[in-house]
Amino acid sequence: MAKPGTAPATGPDAPKSATAPQNAQGNEPIVPDAAFDAALPSLSGDINAPLEPMPPQTVQPLPDGSSAAPIDGSATIPPPAPEDPALNQPLPPLSATDTVPLQTAADVTDSDAPEIRYETVVRGLKDIGLEDEFNSLSALREGGGKAANATQVNARGREDEQLAVRLMKSLGYYDGTASMVLETIPNEPGRLRVVLTATPGPIFKLGTITVVANPTVPPNLVREQLPLKTGDPIEAARVQGAEANVSLVLPQRGYPFVEVGERDILLDDETMTGDYTLPVDTGPRSSFGVVQTEGDNVFDLDHLSIFPRFKQGELYDQRLRDDLREALIATGLFDTISVEPVRTGRPGPEGTEQIDMMVRQTKGPWRSLAGSAGYGTGEGVKLEGGWTHRNLFPPEGALILAAVAGTQQQGAAATFRRQNAGRRDRSFFTGITASHSNYDAFDSYTGSLFARWAYESTPLWQKQFTYAFGGELIATNESVFDFDLNERVRRTYGIAAIPMQTVWDRSNDLLNPTRGFRLKLNVSPEASVHGQVRPYARTMLEATAYYPVTDSLVIAGRARAGSIFGISRDDLAPSRRYYGGGGGSVRGYGYQRLGPLEPVSSLKPNEDGEINLADLRPVGGRSINEFSLEARYRFGNFGIVPFIDAGNAYESTFPNASDLRFGAGIGGRFYTNFGPLRVDVATPLNPRPGDPKVALYVSIGQAF
Structure with missing residues (x-):
């Protein structure tokens, strides 16, 4: 009898009894050891000897009816099968290979499968102000209510579960949970409803706040720049913002190498608080x-x-x-x-x-090319181009070559410019210019030499106060109306000028301001030589203001007044007088068309004996006033600008409000990174005979 709790051992690993008979129960060897050793071929002692051939063998049937080669050497190996001739044929070229993948039955089924539609219901996030943020990040919302199958909808829902939990934790709801359920919609096959329910739970608040840092000057500098207090919700944005403030302010207070470490917040489920610890390595003061x-x-x-x-x-x-x-x-x-x-x-x-x-x-690259094009009624087409080598004469000594080609103006200039000349932001300019201008007001051939010092703004560094001053020598031959002769004659003038400018700029942008104001004053003591020396002074005061009504709408206004003292108008070279009208003045009128005109008596009748007042040409004045108002509405990179302008030029020394000319119109703007492209269309509201009905202006930059 077997012992209790034991059983006879069986199997190949069972211990063998020395007295157990090797009987017919399957325990005797299939091939006796003596027969196996006798069947092995004899081995030569020479390891380099060739292998001995195997003797022919005969196949004998096994007891179960199958055949096998016995090990006694009586079996024979069948001859090899004949070689398939197709294997010796060359492969077809790749260009003739059909690369279209086979379409399986599964593919056909998937392509014809109907698209699943689903709707998403979110609960529990609106009350804590997270629904909008969730919708902007949701995988279900991003899918647009369409999916290939229910598995895809389920995967999106699981992703949104994790999103909801992350968002709740970001506001301090660390016990928040979210669950998603897929529901079929009755009587609407192929449609699902995804219901995501968020349970925020209680909000966690800051407990003790500990800052681990070296002593600072003044004391507690780090803690004072960490705007967190006990009882505040543990909001991720609030905490990260407070830590960013430490990284921002300490380098402004003498600690350039400050490093804010990784925060530690220890949550307490009983008090619903989190003790906050922040390590800060201030580095040396x-x-x-x-x-x-x-x-x-x-x-x-x-x-x-x-x-x-x-x-x-x-x-x-x-x-x-x-x-x-x-x-x-x-x-x-x-x-x-x-x-x-x-x-x-x-x-x-x-x-x-x-x-x-x-x-x-x-x-970086020191050479650059620049160009611009514009058009204005009465001014014609104007193309400008320039080549600059910004460091031809180190340090910061630039050579600037510029040219103007237009229907009514042509010219060229060469300028040497030294930036940061002995002082930061101060520039020195000197150069030579030559130009020809052919306008209704005058026709001139002018050459000049100039030198100027300037403290100016740049697009990267706008300054509140700038100035410029210098000297200029001008030689010009111009057509001028001689009132004694009642006709135009040509005269040559020599002019010496000391132009000066100051600007107070409180606007928020140099090229496209949307708020603030600017005040600019130009004063140029000059002396004109034509027969005798005549000293005089040209002045101009301009104020502009910008008021943002909304983020998209800006009201912009400008007022400008100028006077010339100490000389009669007729002794002034026409190019030094004041004229109104044009894209930068009173739009709706031709360039330089506003102001005193030639007398009617200077006109000659045509073949029909009629006088065309449009042929009267401007003679300019000694004073000017201008006013402009724009409503700049911007949408994206485009804008619409309705505007109204007013102004005139006068023969008197000081301007007055009499005989103001008004123009109104609308403009389009295309905003680029180098300033807006401007197209304005305007019409005069109280035109004179000969003034255009419509005027067009195309240029770069705002009107003011």
Whole structure:
């Protein structure tokens, strides 16, 4: 009898009993060992000897009726099958190969399968203000209510479950859950309803707030710049914004190397609070050292030294470092430019460490081509082009070649410009110009030499206060109406001028302002030589203002007045007088057509004995006033601008409000990264004989 809890062992691994008989129960060997050893071929002692041939064998049947080769060497190997001739044929060329994939039965079924439609119902997110954000990120919403099958709808729903949980956690609902259910819609086969239910649960709030940082000057600087307080909801945006404020403000207070570590928030499910810990490595309190440079060395250290607005030993301020980088970018001479603080270990004032500014330079393209085109009624077509080498005379010594080709104006100019000349943002210009102008007001051939110093704004660095002053020598031969002779004659004038300009700019953009104002004053003491020397002064005051009514609508206004003192109008060269009308003046009237005209007596009757008042040409004046009002409505990169203008030029020294001419119209704008393209169509509201019914103006930039 077997022992309790045991059983006889069976199987190939069962222990063998020494006395167990090898009987017919399947335990005797199939081939006895002696027969197996006798069937093995004898082996030669020479390992390099060839293999011995196998003796022929005969196949004998097995007991189950199958056949097998016995191991006694009596079987024979059948001869090889004949080689298939097709295997010796060349492969067909690839161009003749059919590359269209086979279409299986599954493919046909899928292509004919109906598209599933579904609707999405979201519950529980609206009350906590997350429904709109969820809808903007939802995979179900992105699918547009269509899917290939129910599995795809289910996958989108599971993804939106995780989205809802992430959004709830971002507002402090850390116990929030979300579940999604697919429902069939009765009597609407092929349509599903996806119901996503979010359960926010209680909101977690900040508990204790701990900042781990080195001592700072002033004390608690890091904590004061972390705008979090106990009891605030643990909102991701609020927490991240507070940490970003630390990274922003500390480099402005003398800590350029501050590093904000990874926050830790320990949640307590009983009190529904989270204890917040933020490690901050402030780095050393630092002061400015010196400027260093490496790279292509476009500027050497002597020229780089005029750009910083900080002095050695001043407390480090990241804004001054950014200011230095922007000033270098404004030169337009670099492909890449970086300004980074570098630790030196040198002691500075008040326990600081001096930090050098490392300027890394990479040379950019120095040559450029520019061009523009415009058209104005009374001014004709005007094409302008220019070539500039911005660093032909280092540092920042540019050569500018410009040309104008138009129906009524032609000219060329060569200018030398030195930017940041001895002082940051100050430029020096000198050059020569030659031009021909053929307008209704005058026909002139003019050459000039000029030199000018300027402190100007750039598109990258707009300044509130700018100025310019210089000198100019002009020689001009012009047609002028002689009232004594009652006809036009040509006269030559020599003019010396000292033009000066100041601008106070409180607008928000140099090329396309939408708020603020500008005040500009031009004064040019001059002397005209024609027979005798006549000194005089030209002045112009202009004010513009911009008021944003909405994000899309800006009301813009302009007022301008000019006077010429100390000389009679007829002693002035016609090109130095004031004229009104044109795209930058009172639109609706031809270029320079507003103001005093030649006397009617100067006209000659035509063959029918009639006098055409449109043939009267302007003679200009000593004063001018202009007013403009625009409503600039922008949608995307396009805009519509209705406008009304008023103004006139006068023979008197001072302008007055009498005989104002009004023009109105509408314009289109196409906004680009270099300024708006402008097309204005206007008509005069109280025209004079000969004024056009419609005037067209095409140019770059706003009217003012």
